[in-house]
Amino acid sequence: MSYILEQKQLDEIEQILDENLIDLGVHSVMLIDMAGNIVVDRNSGNSGPDIYSLAALAAGNYGAMNAMANIVGEDEFSLLFHKGEKANIHFSKVLSDYLLVTIFGKEVSLGFLRLKVAEVITKIGDLLPAQ
Amino acid sequence: MAFVNLKKKEVQAKIVYYGPGRGGKTSNLEFIYNRIRHKMQNEMVTIKTHGDRTLFFDFLPLNIGTIKGYSIRTQLYTVPGQVKYNATRRLVLRGVDGIVFVADSMAVRREKNISSLKNLEENLIAYQKDLYKIPIVMQYNKRDLGKKGVPLLSFAEMEKDLNSKLKAPSFGASAMTGHDVVATLKKAIQITMISLKRTLM
Numbered sequence: 001m002s003y004i005l006e007q008k009q010l011d012e013i014e015q016i017l018d019e020n021l022i023d024l025g026v027h028s029v030m031l032i033d034m035a036g037n038i039v040v041d042r043n044s045g046n047s048g049p050d051i052y053s054l055a056a057l058a059a060g061n062y063g064a065m066n067a068m069a070n071i072v073g074e075d076e077f078s079l080l081f082h083k084g085e086k087a088n089i090h091f092s093k094v095l096s097d098y099l100l101v102t103i104f105g106k107e108v109s110l111g112f113l114r115l116k117v118a119e120v121i122t123k124i125g126d127l128l129p130a131q
Numbered sequence: 132m133a134f135v136n137l138k139k140k141e142v143q144a145k146i147v148y149y150g151p152g153r154g155g156k157t158s159n160l161e162f163i164y165n166r167i168r169h170k171m172q173n174e175m176v177t178i179k180t181h182g183d184r185t186l187f188f189d190f191l192p193l194n195i196g197t198i199k200g201y202s203i204r205t206q207l208y209t210v211p212g213q214v215k216y217n218a219t220r221r222l223v224l225r226g227v228d229g230i231v232f233v234a235d236s237m238a239v240r241r242e243k244n245i246s247s248l249k250n251l252e253e254n255l256i257a258y259q260k261d262l263y264k265i266p267i268v269m270q271y272n273k274r275d276l277g278k279k280g281v282p283l284l285s286f287a288e289m290e291k292d293l294n295s296k297l298k299a300p301s302f303g304a305s306a307m308t309g310h311d312v313v314a315t316l317k318k319a320i321q322i323t324m325i326s327l328k329r330t331l332m
Contacts, residue, residue, distance in 0.1 A: 002132060002133040002134070002135070002228070002327060002330050002331055003132070003133075003134060003135070004134075004135040004137060004331065005134070005135070005136060005137065005138075006137045006138075007137050007138040010136065010137070010138040011138070033132060033134060033226065034132070034225055034226060035132040035134075035145050035225055035226020035227070036145065036190075036206060036208075036226070037132065037133075037134040037143040037145070037206070037226070038143070039134060039136070050172075050173050050174070052173055052192040052204075052206070053173055053174070053176045053190060053192070056176065056188075056190040056192075056206060056208070057176065057190070059225075060187055060188060060222060060223065063222035063225065064187070064219070064222060067218055067222065097132075
């Protein structure tokens with residue numbers, strides 16, 4: 001179950017996240033695994049949130065959402081999004097074992113973000129080890 | 132599901148405190164947190180129900196220094212012990228690398244300890260993991276209550292009930308006074324790291 005990522009893979013993932021999401025104006029983005037470990041995190045330079053706690057809660061939250069989906073007869077919920085006054089969080093599954101968590105403000109539209117996230121997932125999916 | 136980041140030279144591993152409800156899992160983490168909070172940037176995360184029971188999990192990230200140039204980051208989690216919360220308990224176990232089983236030394240909790248260990252075994256099977264192969268440390272908590280006249284199971288009785296087949300390292304401890312709480316954690320980190328080294332190298 002344990003896995004290793006090399007510098008080259010991590011550099012490529014960081015570059016993809018920077019070019020597609022950080023440059024779009026999101027506050028921060030992180031790629032985590034379902035155990036709550038942080039694989040990559042990128043932010044726009046402002047002091048970010050407590051990412052380790054956020055990753056643990058995000059993985060737990062996603063697991064809980066999936067369990068709820070199963071109870072109502074769905075395989076999974078495709079849109080996981082929490083809206084706040086100043087910050088919003090968007091979750092998206094990458095392969096079957098990773099989660100992309102994006103935090104963004106009012107200046108980014110949800111529709112555009114979802115489009116970009118979908119592109120990112122295709123790109124980084126090829127770089128990650130399947131577990 | 133430990134993750135090794137070769138770029139940051141960092142190892143992330145997940146240790147879960149498991150055991151029956153009201154056995155002292157959260158108290159273990161709180162003791163550790165209070166000991167080290169002055170050095171920490173992160174706060175301990177807890178999700179509790181109305182009655183002060185853990186609903187989902189407690190979470191404490193711990194940076195424990197470097198081994199051979201790699202910084203080791205362990206994430207400590209607890210699970211909700213109450214029987215009805217098995218769905219969330221199973222979620223928290225996802226990707227677990229090491230376990231501390233916190234058993235309750237009070238004589239009246241004997242059955243609860245045994246059924247919780249059985250429940251752990253079943254939940255691990257759901258992730259294709261084997262209780263007999265995963266790094267695990269047994270902690271017999273609440274030993275301090277013996278001095279207050281509460282009937283306790285003896286260390287030997289608990290070993291026989293819970294550890295006769297597992298033969299895991301075991302500690303008599305008290306999460307309230309802190310006795311052997313850190314020793315339990317150190318042992319858990321040690322055996323988890325040895326096991327990771329074996330699977331990764």
